[in-house]
Amino acid sequence: MxxxxxxxxxxxxxxxxxxxxxxxxxxxxxxxxxxxxxxxxxxxxxxxxxxxxxxxxxxxxxxxxxxxxxxxxxxxxxxxxxxxxxxxxxxxxxxxxxxxxxxxxxxxxxxxxxxxxxxxxxxxxxxxxxxxxxxxxxxxxxxxxxxxxxxxxxxxxxxxxxxxxxxxxxxxxxxxxxxxxxxxxxTADPTPETHKQVAGVDVGMRYLAVTATMQGDCTFHSGKQIVPKANHSARLRKRLQKKGTRSATRRLVAISGRERRLKQNTNHVVSKRIVQQHPQSLIGLEHLTDIRERTKRRKGKNAKQRKANRTFSKWSFAELHSMIAYKALLHRSMAIKVDANSTSQACPKCGHTCKENRPNKGLLFVCQNCQYTLHADLVGARNIAMRTLLIRQDWRGTGLLSVRAFCVG
Structure with a gap:
């Protein structure tokens, strides 16, 4: 491969x-x-x-x-x-x-x-x-x-x-x-026999990535120190662009790429940790294509809508996914896409799915059917891990992956 x-x-x-x-x-x-x-x-x-x-x-x-x-x-x-x-x-x-x-x-x-x-x-x-x-x-x-x-x-x-x-x-x-x-x-061609373990990766803003396995292991990769720095760079760039003077332009040139390099370096660090923790594994990643079109946002051309739009674009999750994908192959693992629908709203214990399972869209997940309670991001990672396990079982039975693995190029 x-x-x-x-x-x-x-x-x-x-x-x-x-x-x-x-x-x-x-x-x-x-x-x-x-x-x-x-x-x-x-x-x-x-x-x-x-x-x-x-x-x-x-x-x-x-x-x-x-x-x-x-x-x-x-x-x-x-x-x-x-x-x-x-x-x-x-x-x-x-x-x-x-x-x-x-x-x-x-x-x-x-x-x-x-x-x-x-x-x-x-x-x-x-x-x-x-x-x-x-x-x-x-x-x-x-x-x-x-x-x-x-x-x-x-x-x-x-x-x-x-x-x-x-x-x-x-x-x-x-x-x-x-x-x-x-x-x-x-790299060696992947087979179900060489990829016996599965892991799910949930991405977000509070925690850039949360990983979970079927054995109950989990890891939280926080963005608490990095995301505010990236937001500060974005605000600074916006003020300088609005000012428009020659000195502001020179300053923009001097700091150009700082925010991008910060995000890129963080994504490299997070992706490296994830693949090193899960060697010879099938790593499930959310299928985030057209996520902006599928996610409800505020209507109207006002400050609230612009703020909501910025929230959905604060971090380069596609870049993080691609880094996990190619580094996984180098560590004899493989990353695949799984359905991202309702991963943070579905109960991993009883399967009940509704928006009320996450009160006020907060960090706490409380199933309205069985009262199962857990960290919301960890629930998302466990659901992704279970969907990845189903894909591996189909792969072992049919010899074909039911979803397309990442192709980095």
Missing amino acids: QTVLTAKLKLNTTPEQFKALRTTQLAYRDSLNYVSQYAFAHGKMSNAVRLQDATYEEIRLRFHLPSQMACSVPRQVGASYKTLWTKVKNNAVHRKEGKTKKRYKGLDKAPKFISPTLTYQYKKDYTFKKEQQVSILTLEGRVIVPYTGYNKHVALIQRGAEIGASKLWYDKPKKQFYLLVSLEIE
Whole structure:
């Protein structure tokens, strides 16, 4: 079974190499916006082959990109338009079913590419050399740059991991280039015999994650110290954006990414603890797709509605799920999606389900049928664990998983 990792390599460039990479990045971004405008003007085209046939020569002449980069640009733009068309179609279905009244506006104008992140193809645009060096293509030809990175990732690159495409990312506040390299490593194929244990993971704001097993073990991963810091960064960013002065803009640049890095680091720590506590297990995660559409929110365009909307978007739970998924494979476990419907309202003892089981939507769960009482988040984790156990039983009996396992890539 193939598992995809991303290795973050720091490029130690000279001033001349730095200038060459930056010029190439900006030219690549300008070509993306040119192709995006062309696609929008010609029926919001998403076919990468047609886009390449129509824009390849102009990209080479106007932006002087090498041939492989000139081929990558239409593919990237076409993929972006396909994603937007999917969102438009899904929004139309949701509006028809009455799940939302808002119309998706992502294709009302041509998408604009702001980030200068550049895509490289392995063995065509970049290759690895000996002594931790990488050869990278620029507008002025190839440059050979030394790199450093996480020791385990560097070892995988040097010892035969399957290397894929990479992205040249520029950290503007630090004025530093990084190469984000896709690596594929081989992991053992999961079977019911190798995954004898099950665990359920419930996510939330009071506790970022709560885990439970069928043996009664449980773990609480609190967000008490982290979430207020993230909220403070969000409030600070909002005030600076509202002020709009030059000094406020400089301050925004200085603190840009701080909130994102804090959340990402916390998710890494929490996901690592979870998978280390449950080796060779089947880990159940809630299926949170379209959770915003399925969750009731306040009506009207007022401060209360905006506050409620922010509450649903405070933490990147999808990122936490994806980290648990790929780290689980590295620890000989596997993460799967289970139905998230009423996990915190269903009694794990008698099965009675109603909103009144959680008085005032608080931390205490009290079953109105059998009076079973427990921490509400732990009830959610136990329900997820039981649903995961049912999936494992079906897997053992039929040889097929009844739900799709996470595919990280």
